[in-house]
Each structure stands twice: as structure tokens, then as C-alpha cells.
Amino acid sequence: xxxxxxxxxxxxxxxxxxxxxxxxxxxxxxxxxxxxxxxxxxxxxxxxxxxxxxxxxxxxxxxxxxxxxxxxxxxxxxxxxxxxxxxxxxxxxxxxxxxxxxxxxxxxxxxxxxxxxxxxxxxxxxxxxxxxxxxxxxxxxxxxxxxxxxxxxxxxxxxxxxxxxxxxxxxxxxxxxxxxxxxxxxxxxxxxxxxxxxxxxxxxxxxxxxxxxxxxxxxxxxx
Numbered sequence: 676x677x678x679x680x681x682x683x684x685x686x687x688x689x690x691x692x693x694x695x696x697x698x699x700x701x702x703x704x705x706x707x708x709x710x711x712x713x714x715x716x717x718x719x720x721x722x723x724x725x726x727x728x729x730x731x732x733x734x735x736x737x738x739x740x741x742x743x744x745x746x747x748x749x750x751x752x753x754x755x756x757x758x759x760x761x762x763x764x765x766x767x768x769x770x771x772x773x774x775x776x777x778x779x780x781x782x783x784x785x786x787x788x789x790x791x792x793x794x795x796x797x798x799x800x801x802x803x804x805x806x807x808x809x810x811x812x813x814x815x816x817x818x819x820x821x822x823x824x825x826x827x828x829x830x831x832x833x834x835x836x837x838x839x840x841x842x843x844x845x846x847x848x849x850x851x852x853x854x855x856x857x858x859x860x861x862x863x864x865x866x867x868x869x870x871x872x873x874x875x876x877x878x879x880x881x882x883x884x885x886x887x888x889x890x891x892x893x894x895x896x897x898x
Contacts, residue, residue: 677701678745688735699728705828706752712823713756727752750838810860818853825850
């Protein structure tokens, strides 16, 4: 997760195009990951990413530093995604049904501090990151979104709880149970990972999911 500097944020709030561009480019990978987790379609996720950044530019002056910038931004993205699902007549469940095996598990609310234990051992390779993403897509939506924030956006438990407006113990439970289910899916794919590293950013200059209006060459003049 790339937390932008206060200087970049303040300059972007003042309307400096260069700072706005830097801010958007630093966040596009993470915003797209969240959008994909919510909508599960690359084109829809690209549209949601664009919408989120256009909304961000409008509301950026409202950011007052009371929370981390990334937490504030990702909550905006999640809420926009939920709004889109509601327009389509769907809901994004952020908690499992009322009766869940987590309620019977005394370890459910215990933090698992080893972020890179199974199943995310393979995030040092683009191919294996794809395996993890495909397995995530098969999870229940509440697990998928929490694990996306945890693995691909590298967020802390407390930040995830704030983004999703969930109790901290619920986040811990979702992560622990979701990791178990994700590991089982990866095992079924017969892709045993060898090593484990944090997810890497896209290579410089590669922005495959951002519409032209958000590319630096556009100078953001149309926003």
C-alpha cells in the first residue's frame, strides 16, 4: 500500500495538476484491486476506478488528515462499488450469514499476524498472483474483499475495519477463515507456492486499467 506524502496531498488539494497526477498514479493499482474484488469484471472495475478518481478530485479538499489517506480513499471506493451493486439490484454482503462456523470457533477473533503464511506464498510472480486472484474470485464476497485489502493492498486489520465499517474482531475472523478457504482453493488448483513476497507494483509506465482521461498526458484538464 502506497501512503502518499502529506506534501503531495496538500499540493493536490491546492489543485496542482502534477501532484494530482502523482496521487492518482500511486493509487491506481490498489483502487483497481478493490474495484475488481467488488465487481469481479475488468471493464466494470476500470469504470469504477475512473469514477472513484473523478470523485476523489472533487472531494479531495474535504480530506482533513484525521485518518490515513489510503483508508479514506479505499472507503470511498468500496462505497461507490456498493452503490453500483445496489443500482444493479444486488448487495455486497460484508458479513457472513447470522449463523456461521466462526461463531463456534474460539480462535476466530484472534489475529493471525503472519501475513505471508499460506495461501499467499506466491505473490512474487505475476502468474501465481493471477492464481491467487482467481481463487479469491471464488470466495464469498465478504471474504474476498477483506482478503484483497489484506493481501493486495497490504492493509492492517484496524485500517480494514475502518474501510469496511466492521468490528475489528469480525475482520480478524474473516481473514483467518478466508485464508483457510483460499488455501484450499489454491491446493485444488495444484499450484503449491514456493516462496512468499508482498505484492509488487506494476512496472513503471504500465497502467492497463486506467482510462485515457486519467493518464498523465491528459493533464487532467477534462476533470
